Amino acid sequence: MKGALRFLVPLAIFFTLVGFLAVGLRLDPREVPSPLIDKPAPDFALTRLDAPAQTLRRADMLGKVWMLNVWASWCEACRDEHPYLVEFAKTRAVPIYGLDYKDQVEPARQWLAERGNPYEASLFDGNGRVGIDFGVYGVPETFVIDKQGVIRFKQIGALTPQVLADKVLPLLRKLNG
Amino acid sequence: MVEATLPRRAGLRAGLLTAAALLAGVPPALAAGGALGASAAASASASAAATVPFQPPVAVPTAADPALEARMLAITGELRCLVCQNQTIADSHADLAVDLRQQVREQIKGGMSDEQIRRYMTDRYGDFVLYRPPLKPTTLVLWLGPGLLLVLALILLTVVIARRAKLADDRFEPDPVLDDDADDAPRAPGADLSARPGASA
Numbered sequence: 001m002k003g004a005l006r007f008l009v010p011l012a013i014f015f016t017l018v019g020f021l022a023v024g025l026r027l028d029p030r031e032v033p034s035p036l037i038d039k040p041a042p043d044f045a046l047t048r049l050d051a052p053a054q055t056l057r058r059a060d061m062l063g064k065v066w067m068l069n070v071w072a073s074w075c076e077a078c079r080d081e082h083p084y085l086v087e088f089a090k091t092r093a094v095p096i097y098g099l100d101y102k103d104q105v106e107p108a109r110q111w112l113a114e115r116g117n118p119y120e121a122s123l124f125d126g127n128g129r130v131g132i133d134f135g136v137y138g139v140p141e142t143f144v145i146d147k148q149g150v151i152r153f154k155q156i157g158a159l160t161p162q163v164l165a166d167k168v169l170p171l172l173r174k175l176n177g
Numbered sequence: 178m179v180e181a182t183l184p185r186r187a188g189l190r191a192g193l194l195t196a197a198a199l200l201a202g203v204p205p206a207l208a209a210g211g212a213l214g215a216s217a218a219a220s221a222s223a224s225a226a227a228t229v230p231f232q233p234p235v236a237v238p239t240a241a242d243p244a245l246e247a248r249m250l251a252i253t254g255e256l257r258c259l260v261c262q263n264q265t266i267a268d269s270h271a272d273l274a275v276d277l278r279q280q281v282r283e284q285i286k287g288g289m290s291d292e293q294i295r296r297y298m299t300d301r302y303g304d305f306v307l308y309r310p311p312l313k314p315t316t317l318v319l320w321l322g323p324g325l326l327l328v329l330a331l332i333l334l335t336v337v338i339a340r341r342a343k344l345a346d347d348r349f350e351p352d353p354v355l356d357d358d359a360d361d362a363p364r365a366p367g368a369d370l371s372a373r374p375g376a377s378a
Contacts, residue, residue: 029262035303102272128276135301137259137273 034135034154041068041145042133049100049108049122056097056123058149065175067096067168068143069119069159070131072103073111075139081158082115088164089118094144094172098122101131101139144168146175249281252291256298257306265308 045057071078089096098119100108125131144153153171253266260271284294298306310316
């Protein structure tokens with residue numbers, strides 16, 4: 001019995017370590033849990049990309065569930081995400097607003113003209129200040145904001161049809177129901 | 178970079194001395210000139226360096242307000258950059274870090290305390306940005322874990338030593354006989370040395 005323990009204990013420790021490492025491999029260190037979830041969305045007042053004379057504010061959005069998608073014409077991953085957004089916008093599940101983050105007006109407009117525009121409007125955040133308030137650090141990012149202006153969901157990195165179907169749609173049903 | 182205009186060794190030394198001189202408040206040109214002289218005496222390769230005109234460093238930040246810059250660096254040096262996660266916001270060249278440094282400069286000018294600025298960052302990015310995580314229920318394991326492990330290890334060590342001290346001598350394997358050839362396998366005392374192939378008369 002004692003002899004067996006001599007081998008079983010190190011073996012158990014070894015497999016415990018392997019277990020920790022296996023879990024660690026699956027964790028994505030880039031996915032930092034946002035402290036903004038279930039907090040009021042930060043205040044903003046930004047001009048529209050398509051109509052610089054018009055300003056959109058946080059208060060204008062109250063009373064409806066909406067999605068904020070942070071994008072930029074320089075963002076590689078946004079290119080992969082964009083077709084899914086265009087498809088998703090066609091379902092009319094939720095009004096999608098864009099936050100054009102640290103971009104320039106002309107390339108951004110051209111980008112939308114080439115790839116299709118899924119957004120009700122894109123807010124132009126040229127200096128990235130509103131992006132910072134939303135804790136943006138990896139474009140694309142997507143937020144779902146409820147009728148009270150509270151952030152209920154955040155996706156860091158590109159949306160996929162799977163995320164939309166498994167996470168976003170159920171949440172939208174809950175928030176609108 | 179100033180190193181590019183100098184031979185490798187001299188450049189490295191000059192760079193280090195320049196950094197040291199900046200900290201000490203000595204004009205960098207003086208300190209680096211001294212380094213050139215020193216390395217010229219020390220190595221032949223540096224003799225070429227004497228013919229290269231020394232150029233003053235250009236990469237030194239020319240902050241309008243050194244005190245503000247120092248305080249900004251002190252704060253951002255404790256904050257993790259979200260984009261390159263192993264760098265501080267003070268170190269990182271990521272776009273976001275540049276923006277955040279500017280943000281901190283403006284916040285200092287606006288009269289915010291260090292605590293308020295840290296708060297501003299954690300409100301947006303969570304405790305993850307703090308290189309010194311706060312002590313709270315979710316971080317107790319993090320803070321106390323290493324100490325607990327140390328105490329556990331010490332207890333275990335004491336118990337093992339105390340047990341072994343009580344054991345009779347015949348419970349242990351005999352110590353190997355040590356002689357000059359410490360790397361040899363232990364062998365019985367009095368073994369014939371001359372029988373081994375490596376040994377010579």
